[in-house]
Each structure stands twice: as structure tokens, then as C-alpha cells.
Amino acid sequence: MHMRPAELAAIRAGDVDLAFRRWERPRVKVGTRMRTAVGLVEVTSVDRVPVRTLTTADARRAGLASLAALRQGLDRLRSDRPVYRIGLRYAGADPRQALREAVPDAGEIEAIGVWLDRLDRASPTGPWTRATLLLIDELPATRAPDLAQRVGRDTASFKQNVRKLKERGLTESLDIGYRLSARGAAVLDHEGRPRLTGGRSEPEPGIPLPHLGAAATRALNARGVVRLDQVAELSAGEVQALHGVGPYALRHLRSALDAAGLAFRDEPGASPPAMPERS
Template sequence: MQMRPAELAAIRAGDIDLAFRRWERPRVKPGTRMRTAVGLVEITSVDRVPVRTLTAADARRAGAASLTALRQGLDRLHADRPVYRIGLKYAGADPRQALREAVPDAAETETIAAWLDRLDRASPTGPWTRATLLLIDELPATRAPELAERMGRDTPSFKQNVRKLKERGLTESLDIGYRLSPRGAAVLDHEGHPRAGRDRPEPEPGIPLPHLGAAATRALTARGVTRLEQVAELSAAEVQALHGVGPYALRHLRAALDEAGLAFRADPATSPSATPSTT
């Protein structure tokens, strides 16, 4: 079930708890927990409903601008299919987040290595696991098609393989590309692989940027902004002026800053001291 970044952020905030889809048959089941960019989203209900029964409250709970907008959106594609009302709720952080940071001991590392060996043996194209981990370590935040080309693979099969590594906490998806997790690095180090990333300077201390989408991430990174503390040195107007930063990214940055006890720098043009005196 596809959901836009803005929808996911609203589900996490509790502002959205419904979605409506036109399907020939239900594609999700109640109780299913989907892994998303904001964490786990649980399906709480799935019901087939007539379009005529939709209400303005349904539209608000689904994040639509109005009941008319909701109905128009449903009629835009596959208008001949029935409508399903899907209940949603945020179900917490993705457990893989903690797994990525959990450096395995020697025994667990051997178990992971044996699992990687099984994947290599089962692959019709030959061993790929260590080469993929090493490539991601060498080229973090690189687009998947570029990595796939270096591996001599097509992009869909390359992404499928990376997802297998991600399930075990060995890699992490970024807005652009991937990076090796501490868990993945520990496995490669244990096996004695020469890693380009081992000698890479440690990232600057601070809070990493939240998931903002590729365009916004590129815009901030091009300005040298990779941490929330650096965002707080800019005004909201300065960030919004960057090409690629839209309302969703700005809203997500504001929420992340607020959660970290930070805020955008006050814009001099709107600060109280900049207001002309009337006395």
C-alpha cells in the first residue's frame, strides 16, 4: 500500500487515521504492520464502502482538503473499482533502527556470516552479499541505479538484494541511496574485509536530518547542512528558498527541530526588533 511522505508524517502525528483506495479486492489485512519511512504503520480495519456514504469527517481524517477533493481523487483512476476504507495508526519505531546500531558479538557475527553465505550460494548470478556491503560502504548516499551499474545488475534486482540486507540491520536506506550500519560494518571488519569507509572521517556530532525526500536532502547537503543543529542556524525563509525544499520538508524539519528542543533562526525581516516604532 503506497503512501506519500506527507501522509506518513501526518499518520505519525495522529492527524490522519484513514485512507481510501479503489481496489478490485483488499490488498491489506487488519493487524498488518507496514514498515515505512516514519516507522511502523498498522492497518486497523479494511471495509468496502459506497462512495455516496463518505462524509466530510472521513475526508478530514484522510487528510483530504474537502469531501469533494476526496471523491475527485478516488474517481481519477479506476473509477469502476470498489472503494475500501482503511483504518490506520502509528505503531512505533521500526525495530530495524535499534538492530542497525546493535553491534553483534563474535557468535552472532558468525551466524550472520553463515546467513550471508546461504544467500550467496542460492544466487543464480553468483556471490553478491559482501560486494554489495562493501560498495555501499564505499559510496554511501549514492543512487541505487549507479550502484547497480557498478555491480553489473539491473536496478530492481539490486534493490531487492539490498532489502534483504536491510532486514538484518546491515544497511540503512537514506533519502538518496544507502549507508552501511554499525552492525554491517562489524560483520565486514570481523571477516577482515578492507573497507574504504573505515578510514572515513567520523561524521560531525549532532542530530542527523530526518527523512525529507531526495530533492530537499540534496538542497540542504549542497549547502553543507547535514545536521539539525545546522538547520537551526538558518531561518525558515532561508530554508524554504532552497530549490527542492517544499512545504512537506519544511513541516518535517520544524517538527524535528521542535522535538530536539531547537528552532529555526528568527528571520530579521519579521523579528520584533525589525518592526518600525510607531511612537
């Protein structure tokens, strides 16, 4: 069940607890917990409903301004399909987050190695697990199509393989590309894999950007902004003017800045410019 970033953020905040979809038949079940960019989202109800019974309260609970907006959105979809009302709630952080930050002991590493070997043996294209981990370690935050091209794979199958590694906490998805987790690095180090740590630049110091979506992240990176403190050097208007930065990204940047005790340059809470030292 696809959900937009803004929709997910509203579910996490508790502002949205309904979604409406036109389906031939239900595609989710009550109790299903979906892994999303904001964590786990649980399906609490799935009901087929006539369009004529929808209310303004339904629209507001789905994050829409009016009943007319809800109906218009449904009319743009396959009008021959029935409408389903799906109840949703935020169910906590993705357990893979804690998993990828936990460095495994020797026994766990051995078990992970056995699992990786099994994936390699089952692959019709030959071993791929360690090569993929090493590639992500060498080229973090690189577009999946570019990584896939490096190893002669199509993008879809490459992403599918990376998802398998992510399930075990060995990699982490970024707005653009991936990075190796502490767990994945421990596995490679234990096996003595030739990681190219010396050839890579060190991670940028400071607070990283929050998850904003690929378009907003690319726009900020193109401006030379890769850390949250660099965002604080810009005004909200300058950031919003970047192509790819919409209301969702701006709202999350503002929340991240506030949590870090920072603010956009032109907003209350921004640090005053440093005064030159007197000689």
C-alpha cells in the first residue's frame, strides 16, 4: 500500500488515521504492520464503503481539507473499482533500526555469514552478497541505478537484493542510495574483506540531514548543503525556493532544526552572526 511522505508524517504525528483507496479487492489485512520511512504503520480496519456515505469527518481524518477534495481524489482513480476505507495508526519505530545499530557478536556473525552463503548459492547470477556490501561501503549515498550499473545488474533486481540485506540490518536506505550499517561493517571486518576505507572521504561532521525524500535531498546537496547546521545558514525562503523542496521537506527541516536547537537564518531562534575578534 503506497503512501506519500506527507501522509506518513501525518500518521506518525497522529493527525491522520484513515486512507481511502479504490481496489478490486482489499490489498491489506487488519493487523498488518507495514514498514515505512517513518516506522511501522498498522492497519486497524479495512471496510468497503459506498462513496455516497463518505463524510467531512472522513476527509479530515484522511488529511484532506474537505469532502469534495476526498471525492475528487477518488474520482481521479479507477471509478469502476469499489472504495475501501483503511484505518491506520503509527505502531512504533522500525525494528530494523535497532538491529542495524547493534554490533553482532562472533556467533551472530557466523550465522549471518551462513545466511549470506545461502543467498549466494541460490542466486542464478552467482555470488553477490559481499560484493554488494562492499560496493555500498565504497559508494554510500549513490543512486541505485548507478550502483547496479557498476556490477552489471538491472536496477530492479539490484534493489531487491539490497532489501534482503536490509532485512538483516546490514544496510540502511538513505533518501539517495544506501550506506553500510555498523552491523554490516562488523560482518565484513570479521571476514577480513578488503574494505576501501582509505580511499573514501570521511563522513561530514555535524548533524546529518533528516529523511526528506530524494528530490529535496538532491536539491540541498546541489547547493552544497549536507548537514543540518548548514541549513541553519539559509533562510526558509531560500530553502523553499530550491526545486524539489516542498512543504513536507520544509516542515521536517524545521522540526529537525528545532530539535537541534537551531533555526532558519531568518526565524526566531537562529544564532546571531559571529562578531569579528578585536585585535
